[in-house]
Amino acid sequence: MIYQALLTGGSERDTIQLTVLSAVALALMGALALACFAKVVGVIYLGMPRDSGASAAREPARGMTLPPVGLAGLCVTIGLLPVAVVPPALRVGALVAGGSTGGAQVATVASTVFAGVLAAGLLGAWYLHRALSRRRVPLQAATWGCGFAKPTPRMAYTASSFAAPLLAPLGSFAGTRTDRTAQAFATHAFDPVLDRVMLPVWRGVRAAATRLRPIQRGRLSVYLLYVGAAVITVLLYLLSAGRDL
Amino acid sequence: MRLLVISALPLLVALLVLGVPAFRGRRVPVALLAAVALAHLALVTSLWLAPEPATLGGWLAVDPLGLTVLTLTSVLFLVTVTYTVGYLRREPPSSGRVFAGCLMAFLTAASVVSLAHHLAMLWVGMEATTLSVAPLVFLRRDRRSLEATWKYLVISSVGIALALLGTFFLASAQVDVPGRPLVLPDLVEHARDLHPAWLRAAFLFLLVGFGTKMGLAPMHTWKPDTYGEAPSLVSGLMAGALTSCAFLGVARVTQVVMAAGLASFAQPVLIGFGLLSLAVAAVFIIGQSDMKRLLAYSSVEHMGLLVLGLGLGGVGAYGSMLHLVNNGLSKGWMFLVTGNIVLATGSSAAAGNRGLVRTLPVSAALLVLGLFAVTGSPPFGLFMSEFTILRAAVGSGHPWIAAVILLFLAIIFVGMAGLVLGMALGEPEPGQVPVRESAWLVAGPVALAAAVLMLGVYIPGPLHEVLARAATALGGTAP
Amino acid sequence: MRNAAQLVLLLVVLSDLAVLGTTRLSSCIRGIASQGLLLGLLPLLLASQVSIHAVSLGVGTVIVKAILLPWFLNRAIREAAVRREVEPMVGFIASQLLGALAVALAFAISLRLPMPATEQRLLVPVSLATLMIGFIVLTTRRKALMQVVGYLILENGIYLFGLTQTESVPFLIELGVLLDVFVGVFIMGIVVFHINREFDSLDSTRLTELTD
């Protein structure tokens, strides 16, 4: 939907730069999101447990797993059956934005069809796979170690190593600081905006404030001079504004 | 007739308490105080229901502006009295008589100021509020409160003297103009043919004079000392009611100036003072380490906003009036909560107070809520009024003013949050044991908090109508 | 009648400069008392015909400003047991010069100001001069009591200006103003008394504990 709005929005000549930029940005975001989730799922859930704590991990109580499962289910239904959800959302959107809902109607029906086709494809592939592997019983063996005698969990890819090639071109703009020592390699995320922009600005403001503090030093006569100064400035204003008496 | 009773009743009881020897000694006649407060509030609410014609030859009359300030003062007075019940058990003042007498004298003076339509009488009332509060500021009788009282007295007296000069300027502007001298309705009616030069000078002197009483920068220097050293309930009353009366003085003269069509002359001055106050407040709130001084600077900030609202005109006037009510209630609430903290831990400095959430759960919760209220975050009323003022800024073609205001509000929010959250959260001091908070001490702030919250969500009909009429009188428009 | 009023006004200015110049507190208070007396006479001289309003105003002013306040201030001094005004922050000669400058400035400004209707040419400049001198005394003197004196002079200046509008400001209000001034100074006196007891000196420059 967002892409569609962007692309249709782009057809007018003047907003084209915005459209191009945002479309590319969205695509980049999509790809980076894929990388990020692949990293998270891969490093945490898949592969061999990396330390004793991980291997002793047990599924939490039902009360904790049900809510996420429910929400995930909702997401899937919205994805697969947008017909049910999108039109009412659009009406609300129109209400808020006051504009018309535009041509978004078509997309909802089509995406439901698309979801159906995808589901059918998956079922077909699964059925094909079952048919093919019916003859042989699958064997169990260790992961192929390309000649490595005894692969240990520690050799598996860690999150920072997974992200290293991706972060190299992006550099410090990506908000991570990599520490490489002879023995270890680790990346620590820091918030570039907060660390480089907000805090220095705030320190500058505070420094300026402390410089102004002496005006409240405590001498009564100085305070009275402030009042006198206010009266004088006001009188000067009166003289200047009074010109058009 | 009711107007006379409203103004005279507290004075009579005050004289009674001060004069009659039966009240000597330390015990504070709390029952009497409560009776006066309730009677006063009852009379004020009756004013809301049935309007009252002017009395004393037009010198005392009820108008939307005055009614708002009167109601605010009356409500704050009642809340402070209920708070005093709990307060006295912990820290009885050295002379109960002076304490009660001065409180009631303050109520009288504030009532006179809100009802006065004769500007000189308004000045007399204003001077009376200053003098009635001075002994209260000096309640603790130690060196620091002595210094605070002295500075408060001298600077306020100079301010008030300037206001008197302004009033005389106004009188001389009205020399050959029909209508009773210095009576507001006549002034507003014949505003156009007042002498412009004298009127301008009068406006400026009255603005500086009452500005000193309000605590506008650069005449604010007495505020942090006075609010810092006075007992919290007195600071609350001053920050809530006294500054509102001072603002009323400024509003009266703005009424006359707007009626005389000198808006283009007056508005830049108001905006200038407003922005300066915001700037000074922002600068001094950042490194602040004492809660009461922090609230004092927050009061400077809100006074700046009030004057800004007047200066921006349009819907800003309504914003100012709403902000006046909100500020009064929220300042009362915050000071009373700080009072609880001082009672429990002995100091309002941030250093001495840590992890209050554990030792003073209710007060700490109110403190944090108050932080959000005073810095103008939704859902509290201050957000509504500050938003209206910003809307006026943008509406009247000064978007850069709105930007500057937002910048200062942001700095102030960070400064205040740093201090308040530092006090509320974290590990409590080793020796501090959870304190049982008496209902009397907490009832007041909770009621005020509820009122501010309500104003943020829904403004009752009659209040809205009064505020709107006040705004139109000030040359603005209702939203 | 007119020149008598002018004479009184000139005396008022003289008393202002005297207060600026003296070093001893007691002579300052005498200066204030004389000024109060002069101010009391003025309404009688100025008013075209001797009305009850003018008389009562004059009498009230004399009682408050010439008798009550000086007596009260003298009492406050007696405990303080200090007679001499320490060197003012700006220095005596400088304050004298400032005073003269203030008087000159006052006269200059009053020429430019559109004059109110009264025939008294001298009233407005004198009141402005007194006002400015009062402010100077208030800001430059160290002793708390001198600051009270400064405030009183400031108040007198404004009172003088008020005389131009005697008919517009009804008597009750004038009384209110007088009362307020009296109570104001009364409370200041008490505070001065406490300052003296607390700091065993009237030096207000010691009062600098409250800072940010």
Next chain:
Amino acid sequence: MTPGSLVAPGILALVAPALPGIAVKTKSLLTGRRGPPVLQLYYDLWKLVRKGTVYSRTTTWVFRAGPLIVLASLVVAALFLPLDGRAAPASFAGDVIAFTGLLALGRFALVLAGMDTGSSFEGMGASREVTIASFAEPTLFLCFIALVLATGDLSLSGMLGAPLAAAWPGSGATLCLVGASLFAVLLAENCRVPVDDPATHLELTMIHEVIVLDHSGPDLALILYGSALKLALFSILVVSVLVPRAGLSAPLAVAVLFAGLGVVAVLVGVVESTMARLRLTRVPQLLVGAGALALFGIILELR
């Protein structure tokens, strides 16, 4: 979704494995070797299908589901492409995003399957795959935007079908640029030479091969077939952009398309034999360069 329009995808499904064969054949011929027969992939597939699968102990259902999702997503993606130059079997406004989404889904499944084995090689492959995808996808989108601007139609069948033919005279230059950058994306996505060498057996240099190291039997068959299909899809994109076939009759258009696919495969072979592998850190620059081409096309379009 008429039955007639399903014939073309059927033929595609059969022809797809031949493309890698052609590429390898051209490469070996150019380097003076006879090289494996063009149909080598068919024999491999046939051999693998009849084999048993060996699953590593550390793998979970994610590993088994990987190949399925890869294949399914690619098959469904194929349905969106207008093979006969006029209309795709399934098309709706904005199916471009569905197309790229499906490719991403396939990649995601493959990467997770790779990570599931827990071996450092699969991890390395996954990380590289994801890195390259992060740079390839924006370039792909730039190409699609250029096509949207040129043809003014949002669906793939519109972009690559009749309106494209109409747009050729007007913005020929843009379409050539888009074709070139699509070819670069093809090389990157399908792990062809400049980006990754399919023929290498040194794990540390692989990208695509190393993710599938642990698959065996029918799973491996599905994955190989999938990658062949993916190569076909991208080739169709390139051919449809460069060779407008809307004017021709349906069967003729399909024939032209398959001829075009063969040419592209030959081209890939030529590139493989002439260029050496780029260092991994240089690959993002290649893709960004391709992106610049497409951007230039867009700017041309905007003139």
